[in-house]
Structure formats: C-alpha cells, structure tokens
Amino acid sequence: MFGLLMVLVTSAHAESWCAAPVVAHEWGVQSFRLDGGTPEGLAIPDAYHRRPGTPRKVARVVDMPVDGGNRCLPVVHFYANNNFGADTPIAIDVGFTQGEASVWYPQVDRLQTDSGTDVQLGWDSLTLRAEPQGDHVSTDVPWVSELRGFNDALWVEHDNESERFVFYEADTHESPAVRISLSRASTSERPHLLAHNEGQAPVHDVVVVHRNGDAVWSARIPIIQPGHTASAVAQPNSTGEAWLRERITDTEAVLADDIALDWSQECVMMRNPAEPFTATDDHRLYPHEVDALMTAWQGRFFDDEGTRVVYREDTASLQANMPLSIYTDMYHYVTLQRLGLTLVEGITLL
Numbered sequence: 196m197f198g199l200l201m202v203l204v205t206s207a208h209a210e211s212w213c214a215a216p217v218v219a220h221e222w223g224v225q226s227f228r229l230d231g232g233t234p235e236g237l238a239i240p241d242a243y244h245r246r247p248g249t250p251r252k253v254a255r256v257v258d259m260p261v262d263g264g265n266r267c268l269p270v271v272h273f274y275a276n277n278n279f280g281a282d283t284p285i286a287i288d289v290g291f292t293q294g295e296a297s298v299w300y301p302q303v304d305r306l307q308t309d310s311g312t313d314v315q316l317g318w319d320s321l322t323l324r325a326e327p328q329g330d331h332v333s334t335d336v337p338w339v340s341e342l343r344g345f346n347d348a349l350w351v352e353h354d355n356e357s358e359r360f361v362f363y364e365a366d367t368h369e370s371p372a373v374r375i376s377l378s379r380a381s382t383s384e385r386p387h388l389l390a391h392n393e394g395q396a397p398v399h400d401v402v403v404v405h406r407n408g409d410a411v412w413s414a415r416i417p418i419i420q421p422g423h424t425a426s427a428v429a430q431p432n433s434t435g436e437a438w439l440r441e442r443i444t445d446t447e448a449v450l451a452d453d454i455a456l457d458w459s460q461e462c463v464m465m466r467n468p469a470e471p472f473t474a475t476d477d478h479r480l481y482p483h484e485v486d487a488l489m490t491a492w493q494g495r496f497f498d499d500e501g502t503r504v505v506y507r508e509d510t511a512s513l514q515a516n517m518p519l520s521i522y523t524d525m526y527h528y529v530t531l532q533r534l535g536l537t538l539v540e541g542i543t544l545l
Contacts (some may be wrong), residue, residue, distance in 0.1 A: 214466070214528045217285075219521055220480055222488055222534040223269045225508070226495075227371045230541030236267030236364060237491055240339060242332035243300040243362060246308075266291065266517060271361035272342065273323045273349040283323040285351075286522035287361060288314045288471070293516055294367025301356035313518045316363055322352040329357035338491045345483070369516065371539045372398050373419070373506055378426060386412065386429040386544075390504070392419040396512035398537075399478075400442040402435040403427070405502045405544075417442075434497040439505065440489065443534055445479035471520035472529035475510040480534055488536075495538060502542040508535035 226234040271287060289296075295310035305317030327350040334340070342348075348359045372394030381387040386405070392398050401416040413435035414427035480488070489496070496505055508516075513535040521529045 214526055217283075217521075217523055217527045217529045219271075219472075219529055219531045220484060220534070221269065221271070221519065221532070222480055222484060223536070224267050224488075224492055225367075225369070225535065225537045226265045226267050227537070227539045228541040229371075229539060230543070232541055234265040234540075236265050237338055238336045239298055239364070240300075240332050240334040240336050242334070243298050244302050245298050246296075246306070266294065266365045266367055269363045269517070270342065271351065272345065272359060273351060282352075283349075283527060284524050285318075285321045285323055287316075287318045287321065288518075288520040288522075289316050289363055290314045290518045291365040291367060291516070292518065293369045294365045296363055296365045298362070298364045300358060300362040301351065301353040314520075315365075318353065318361065320353070321361065323349040324352055325349060327357035328352055329355040331357045338487070341487055341490060365517075367516075371504075371537060372396075372508075373401060373504055373537075373539065375403055375502070375504055375542055375544065377544050386414070388414045388427050388429060389424055390414075390416055390419055390427065391424040392421050394512070395421050396509040396515075397421060399507040399509065400439060401425075401504065401506040402439050402496075403429070403502070403504045404434050404497055405429070406434075406498065406500055408500075415439075436489070436497050439496075440485055443479055443507065443536075444482055444485045445477070446482075448481045466525050466528070468522060468524050471522050472531060473514065473518070473520050474531065475514060475533045476530050477532045478507065478510055478534045479532065488534075492536075492538070495540065499540075501540070502544055503538060503540045504542065505539075506537050508537055510535075 226236060228234045269289070273285070290313040292311055292313060296315040299316050303316045304319040307315040329352055343359050345359060350357050350359055351361055372392055374391045374393055376389045378387040378389050388403055390401055390403070397418055397420050399418050401419060403414040405412050411434055412429040412431045413433045414429045415435050415438050416425045416427050419425045496503070510533055513533055517535070519533070521531065523529060
C-alpha cells in the first residue's frame with residue numbers, strides 16, 4: 196500500500212505545560228490484479244531497506260505469486276508552523292496482520308521477522324527537524340522527488356539518514372473486497388454495473404473505470420455495506436477522477452499556523468509518552484497531498500487500457516489490517532487521519 200502519513204506539527208501558542216497538536220495524515224494504495232499478473236507498486240529507490248537475505252525472484256513455477264495484494268508505499272510526512280523550534284521526537288509502530296513488511300526507510304530500530312503481526316516495523320526514536328542533518332539518498336524516482344518538493348515539510352531524522360517522510364511497504368495475502376459484474380439490463384452503449392462487497396467492512400467512494408482507446412466510461416458508488424450489492428449506470432466520457440478527488444479532499448484545510456488547539460487535549464496533565472495515539476479522526480487529505488497521490492497513480496487509476504475499480508478502505512478496517520501507532524512526548528498530542536485506497540486491475544466484464 197502506498198501510504199503517506201502527513202503530520203503537521205505546531206508548537207506555537209502553547210505554554211510550556213500544555214501540549215501542541217501533531218496532525219498526522221497517512222495515505223496509501225493497495226494493489227491487486229485479477230488477470231494473473233503480479234500486483235505492483237511504484238518504483239522504489241535502491242537505497243531503501245529490505246529484509247536481510249530476501250531471495251532473488253526467479254521465473255520458476257514455485258515462485259509464482261500467491262493470490263494476494265501489495266500495500267504500496269505507506270509514507271509518513273511531517274509539517275510545522277513558522278514557530279516550530281526545538282526538535283520534536285516521534286516514534287512509530289506499524290504492522291501488517293495479513294502480510295509481511297518488505298521495504299522501509301529510514302532503517303528501523305525493531306524488525307519483527309514473523310509475518311501477520313501487529314508490529315513488524317518499529318521506529319523508536321525519530322526526530323523532526325526543519326533542516327536535514329543526515330544524508331538523504333540520491334534518486335530520480337518521481338514520487339520521491341515530488342514529496343521532497345514539499346518545502347514546508349519537516350525532515351525525519353534517524354541516525355545519519357534523513358528524509359521528508361517515513362516509508363514502508365508490504366506484500367499481503369489479502370483479497371479485494373469489491374466484485375464487479377454486469378447486470379442483465381446492461382448494454383454496450385450503457386453499461387449497468389453491479390458491485391458486491393464481499394468483505395467484512397463497508398467500502399467507500401467506489402469508482403469503476405473502463406477505457407478502450409479514446410472511449411472511456413466510469414461508474415460511481417458512495418458506499419457499499421458488507422455483504423450488499425449496489426448498482427450504478429456508467430457515465431460516458433468520464434473517468435470519475437473529479438468525483439473521487441472531491442470525496443477524499445479536505446476542502447476546509449487550513450495552514451499550519453491556523454490549526455486550532457483542542458483544549459480537551461492541550462492541557463491534559465501527566466500523559467504517558469508510552470501510550471500511543473491510534474484513533475483515526477478522518478480520512479480526507481490536504482489538496483496538495485491529493486495532488487501527489489493522483490500524480491503517482493494517475494495512469495493506473497484512470498488512463499490505462501481495460502477495466503479497474505478504485506475504492507476507499509474503511510478506516511476501522513485499515514487499522515485492523517495495518518495497525519499504526521504514533522508516539523510523541525508529553526508536550527505534543529496526535530490527531531490521525533488515514534486514507535487507504537484499493538486498486539483492482541485486470542477485471543474482465545463478461
């Protein structure tokens with residue numbers, strides 16, 4: 196899954212005995228293929244860390260991929276207002292209950308070798324700084340270059356490694372929740388789709404996109420409850436991109452300096468830094484975050500030939516499948532927003 200955890204840190208306007216907000220945004224894309232191909236993420240810099248001893252993949256039958264997916268590119272990104280001063284400590288635990296972490300950056304302090312666990316990657320002591328002190332790897336990978344271009348973002352420091360985000364990715368044995376078919380009322384000119392949720396949680400913001408050369412149509416469904424089937428008539432000459440953008444964008448986003456303090460959190464006394472923040476408040480991202488996500492996945496979501504479905508994973512399901520915990524000191528508190536999109540490619544509509 197490609198996830199970006201955007202964290203906005205503000206320490207201004209709070210007295211020394213009160214906590215300042217840390218607004219955390221995570222986004223990612225889980226990738227599946229239904230045509231026998233291998234689900235793929237995006238390009239990753241060679242310098243990113245991988246499990247020691249990972250065998251080289253060779254073209255043998257026994258090495259063929261299982262029917263699963265790829266949680267592509269989860270990343271943690273941090274922001275601060277102009278009054279950000281001292282270094283801010285952050286710790287992160289992340290796991291994949293139906294898979295195994297495969298790539299990460301910077302190097303972790305703890306690596307759980309067993310798959311399917313709540314904590315596989317642990318960063319015990321990250322530092323957020325306005326300017327980098329360590330080394331960041333040279334790369335021409337487009338999404339990395341774009342995220343480094345967020346000049347107001349803080350650098351994440353760990354030992355001698357610096358980056359504007361924390362990265363992690365995993366291979367999973369999960370299955371897509373949404374199954375797409377054509378209804379009996381469907382015609383070639385006006386496809387009538389049925390979308391069935393085979394999962395255990397709601398799915399949201401479902402977009403089905405079909406492209407054949409210059410011909411394109413899309414269908415949109417706001418929500419499908421578990422075990423239910425929803426129908427939608429395809430809209431010609433539309434990819435559904437504008438609709439999806441609207442559904443996942445925080446249109447009321449404010450700049451760092453304008454974030455309101457939460458007084459119920461701000462002056463809570465004696466909070467234990469060993470207690471993590473895990474609750475998800477919302478799924479929406481800032482507009483520039485949505486732009487980065489769409490730039491990275493534009494072709495796979497909307498432009499490539501064939502049929503695919505994109506939907507948003509329920510935040511409770513996201514936490515169950517990819518548990519995320521964030522820790523900070525007593526002078527800060529965290530509010531968390533997580534966006535998990537799922538892409539299912541290689542769909543054949545009979």
